[in-house]
Amino acid sequence: xxxxxxxxxxxxxxxxxxxxxxxxxxxxxxxxxxxxxxxxxxxxxxxxxxxxxxxxxxxxxxxxxxxxxxxxxxxxxxxxxxxxxxxxxxxxxxxxxxxxxxxxxxxxxxxxxxxxxxxxxxxxxxxxxxxxxxxxxxxxxxxxxxxxxxxxxxxxxxxxxxxxxxxxxxxxxxxxxxxxxxxxxxxxxxxxxxxxxxxxxxxxxxxxxxxxxxxxxxxxxxxxxxxxxxxxxxxxxxxxxxxxxxxxxxxxxxxxxxxxxxxxxxxxxxxxxxxxxxxxxxxxxxxxxxxxxxxxxxxxxxxxxxxxxxxxxxxxxxxxxxxxxxxxxxxxxxxxxxxxxxxxxxxxxxxxxxxxxxxxxxxxxxxxxxxxxxxxxxxxxxxxxxxxxxxxxxxxxxxxxxxxxxxxxxxxxxxxxxxxxxxxxxxxxxxxxxxxxxxxxxxxxxxxxxxxxxxxxxxxxxxxxxxxxxxxxxxxxxxxxxxxxxxxxxxxxxxxxxxxxxxxxxxxxxx
Amino acid sequence: xxxxxxxxxxxxxxxxxxxxxxxxxxxxxxxxxxxxxxxxxxxxxxxxxxxxxxxxxxxxxxxxxxxxxxxxxxxxxxxxxxxxxxxxxxxxxxxxxxxxxxxxxxxxxxxxxxxxxxxxxxxxxxxxxxxxxxxxxxxxxxxxxxxxxxxxxxxxxxxxxxxxxxxxxxxxxxxxxxxxxxxxxxxxxxxxxxxxxxxxxxxxxxxxxxxxxxxxxxxxxxxxxxxxxxxxxxxxxxxxxxxxxxxxxxxxxxxxxxxxxxxxxxxxxxxxxxxxxxxxxxxxxxxxxxxxxxxxxxxxxxxxxxxxxxxxxxxxxxxxxxxxxxxxxxxxxxxxxxxxxxxxxxxxx
Numbered sequence: 001x002x003x004x005x006x007x008x009x010x011x012x013x014x015x016x017x018x019x020x021x022x023x024x025x026x027x028x029x030x031x032x033x034x035x036x037x038x039x040x041x042x043x044x045x046x047x048x049x050x051x052x053x054x055x056x057x058x059x060x061x062x063x064x065x066x067x068x069x070x071x072x073x074x075x076x077x078x079x080x081x082x083x084x085x086x087x088x089x090x091x092x093x094x095x096x097x098x099x100x101x102x103x104x105x106x107x108x109x110x111x112x113x114x115x116x117x118x119x120x121x122x123x124x125x126x127x128x129x130x131x132x133x134x135x136x137x138x139x140x141x142x143x144x145x146x147x148x149x150x151x152x153x154x155x156x157x158x159x160x161x162x163x164x165x166x167x168x169x170x171x172x173x174x175x176x177x178x179x180x181x182x183x184x185x186x187x188x189x190x191x192x193x194x195x196x197x198x199x200x201x202x203x204x205x206x207x208x209x210x211x212x213x214x215x216x217x218x219x220x221x222x223x224x225x226x227x228x229x230x231x232x233x234x235x236x237x238x239x240x241x242x243x244x245x246x247x248x249x250x251x252x253x254x255x256x257x258x259x260x261x262x263x264x265x266x267x268x269x270x271x272x273x274x275x276x277x278x279x280x281x282x283x284x285x286x287x288x289x290x291x292x293x294x295x296x297x298x299x300x301x302x303x304x305x306x307x308x309x310x311x312x313x314x315x316x317x318x319x320x321x322x323x324x325x326x327x328x329x330x331x332x333x334x335x336x337x338x339x340x341x342x343x344x345x346x347x348x349x350x351x352x353x354x355x356x357x358x359x360x361x362x363x364x365x366x367x368x369x370x371x372x373x374x375x376x377x378x379x380x381x382x383x384x385x386x387x388x389x390x391x392x393x394x395x396x397x398x399x400x401x402x403x404x405x406x407x408x409x410x411x412x413x414x415x416x417x418x419x420x421x422x423x424x425x426x427x428x429x430x431x432x433x434x435x436x437x438x439x440x441x442x443x444x445x446x447x448x449x450x451x452x453x454x455x456x457x458x459x460x461x462x463x464x465x466x467x468x469x470x471x472x473x474x475x476x477x478x479x480x481x482x483x484x485x486x487x488x489x490x491x492x493x494x495x496x497x498x499x500x501x502x503x504x505x506x507x508x509x510x511x
Numbered sequence: 512x513x514x515x516x517x518x519x520x521x522x523x524x525x526x527x528x529x530x531x532x533x534x535x536x537x538x539x540x541x542x543x544x545x546x547x548x549x550x551x552x553x554x555x556x557x558x559x560x561x562x563x564x565x566x567x568x569x570x571x572x573x574x575x576x577x578x579x580x581x582x583x584x585x586x587x588x589x590x591x592x593x594x595x596x597x598x599x600x601x602x603x604x605x606x607x608x609x610x611x612x613x614x615x616x617x618x619x620x621x622x623x624x625x626x627x628x629x630x631x632x633x634x635x636x637x638x639x640x641x642x643x644x645x646x647x648x649x650x651x652x653x654x655x656x657x658x659x660x661x662x663x664x665x666x667x668x669x670x671x672x673x674x675x676x677x678x679x680x681x682x683x684x685x686x687x688x689x690x691x692x693x694x695x696x697x698x699x700x701x702x703x704x705x706x707x708x709x710x711x712x713x714x715x716x717x718x719x720x721x722x723x724x725x726x727x728x729x730x731x732x733x734x735x736x737x738x739x740x741x742x743x744x745x746x747x748x749x750x751x752x753x754x755x756x757x758x759x760x761x762x763x764x765x766x767x768x769x770x771x772x773x774x775x776x777x778x779x780x781x782x783x784x785x786x787x788x789x790x791x792x793x794x795x796x797x798x799x800x801x802x803x804x805x806x807x808x809x810x811x812x813x814x815x816x817x818x819x820x821x822x823x824x825x826x827x828x829x830x831x832x833x834x835x836x837x838x839x840x841x842x843x844x845x846x847x848x849x850x851x852x853x854x855x856x857x858x859x860x
Binding site: 013302304324325334342343344346347359 | 515516517727728729730732733735736739740742743744745746747748749858
């Protein structure tokens with residue numbers, strides 16, 4: 001019996017058709033995976049379902065009853081619950097407060113806290129989602145926060161649970177915990193829509209897979225009948241080949257960190273006494289769950305923060321006061337984690353973003369003041385051609401570029417000066433397959449030319465296939481480097497959760 | 512109601528938007544005129560005539576737009592860097608103070624040098640007073656809206672103290688005003704009749720120079736980048752704090768020039784009422800101009816016309832001059848809304 005029926009949903013934004021005549025159904029007790037690349041229309045569809053957008057055409061019904069379009073309130077009332085990729089929790093409120101937030105009558109005289117607590121505890125027990133109701137959300141780990149998000153949705157008596165990329169922030173072990181929870185939920189008769197682009201997870205957890213490409217459904221298959229290659233092809237539209245690492249002998253040491261610590265506003269340091277070596281012709285991968293100090297390491301190597309102690313050496317020379325300009329002038333190519341937030345200024349033109357790191361160089365400006373716009377435009381046209389940036393031209397606003405083309409623009413800026421060290425922080429996050437292959441090929445080509453590359457990623461598969469060496473980051477500390485093939489995904493997953501292979505015991509951390 | 516971005520914005524739509532907005536503001540304000548018991552069309556005709564209808568009216572409108580151009584530029588450039596300088600009023604008085612201090616006999620230069628000299632010291636005074644709020648912002652994250660705003664009152668009280676006390680002109684028959692600017696320092700009149708003075712040329716030149724700076728130089732690039740996305744600017748190696756401090760100096764300097772131009776051009780001496788809120792109206796000018804330096808010129812002329820015309824209107828029919836403030840406020844709101852509507856469309860259902 002289907003609890004959710006999506007019929008012929010069509011939605012366009014201007015000339016872009018985000019959803020093209022999409023029909024789906026979800027049965028009670030079923031996990032339906034929604035697979036698709038960035039921009040395939042997954043989020044638009046879920047936003048229509050959840051009432052954030054109104055569809056141009058089509059209808060949605062729950063338990064046979066038509067859902068009024070464009071009303072989030074009605075969707076929640078009908079039992080649709082959504083767990084967003086970026087949690088929507090207030091850190092300074094308790095778990096209980098977060099869960100009941102928005103469910104109470106605004107004009108009620110008093111809160112029924114004990115009733116809420118009883119309901120929460122009953123639910124937590126029923127679904128095996130243990131939480132402490134009175135602890136502040138700010139003190140919870142990422143996995144626990146996700147549990148609170150799920151409870152928040154269940155508290156509103158959801159019967160259709162939508163999870164948007166729920167595993168992006170979890171360790172492999174936490175992911176297994178989440179999957180166990182999902183199984184329990186479906187056993188109780190809930191329907192789950194699981195949005196993801198990670199094929200192995202979809203194969204592990206779902207009953208059926210619906211694949212979206214360019215706004216349209218390219219197929220709905222039973223998971224038992226599916227395999228990786230088939231799903232990937234349905235998602236991308238053609239056979240997927242990613243570049244492979246070719247053996248190369250490592251060269252001289254390019255970057256060396258010795259005993260580096262970086263302190264933040266937290267009681268524990270962001271980076272704690274780390275040692276790291278990156279050689280020419282070598283890609284070193286940093287694995288780890290998001291928020292374990294990767295950002296601090298990236299800011300350090302981007303020149304944004306200074307180490308509290310320890311030394312950073314480039315080509316054997318210790319760096320003093322680091323700044324972004326210094327790093328660029330020393331031949332460091334930097335690919336930032338979030339291209340929208342810190343990679344480009346979206347409202348500025350393509351050519352302006354290409355020159356942003358070299359504004360005061362003699363090629364770009366007279367006397368570090370007067371911008372040589374004709375020269376900059378010519379150079380931009382060259383790089384657009386060379387790096388295959390699809391845009392209307394140098395004068396186009398950068399925010400109008402697709403994610404992949406924006407990343408190519410950043411690659412052009414970072415790599416065109418032929419850097420000897422490259423910091424690539426999540427360089428393929430959110431890109432489609434074609435762009436991923438392009439970025440990875442460029443990185444491998446830079447390695448071939450002799451650059452040393454530090455690749456920070458949350459995607460273990462990517463790291464395993466691209467890196468000569470891996471280190472695992474946990475609570476601001478780095479493991480000893482190892483060759484990816486020498487460990488299994490499970491072993492690396494344990495290291496990401498804080499276990500140390502040398503002792504076999506959980507590392508004792510001050511938190 | 513849903514708001515969706517438009518795929519592309521046509522030039523026609525972008526150009527028409529402010530005009531339609533101003534018309535809408537006139538329609539909205541006609542309600543107030545009816546309320547005041549005056550005929551709407553005649554009132555607007557009188558407003559128009561009072562602002563532009565004669566040679567005298569026209570020169571008055573232009574004269575009054577000069578300080579608005581300076582303060583409008585001051586707000587526009589600061590807002591571009593997301594430095595919300597609300598203190599142009601105070602910086603204007605700082606410029607006026609500097610012009611008075613140096614221009615009433617302390618320094619005597621030939622006219623060709625004296626006028627630029629007063630402009631420079633006025634700009635310096637206006638810029639330097641911003642040092643306090645800007646350093647509080649860059650180093651201690653103190654909100655500049657509060658500090659620049661409150662600084663206005665401190666400076667106004669200082670001016671009041673000076674012209675009631677140590678700087679009071681003994682020849683002024685007891686009026687609270689400072690001594691006159693020496694003849695060499697007075698901005699020449701541009702026309703034999705009327706009050707239009709050479710401050711206009713300085714204002715137009717300032718608008719042009721700010722435009723050139725924003726469009727063609729590294730400084731302008733840095734201001735735009737810091738304002739639009741400080742994180743990306745910092746990542747690219749632009750020094751955020753230096754950029755904000757430099758922008759604040761330029762902004763305060765421009766506001767200071769407004770003070771010099773009023774003291775050395777229009778009045779000839781410092782009083783406590785050289786500015787009826789030019790610093791604050793400058794913010795409206797900048798908003799109307801959508802922070803574009805050249806668009807500040809027509810925006811300042813428009814607001815000046817509204818104020819001058821409203822004076823004339825209120826003399827002719829019994830409507831309070833406050834209608835001008837309302838009209839300016841409604842115009843700014845309408846323009847902001849119309850600009851949003853050129854970029855987004857609203858869907859009702």
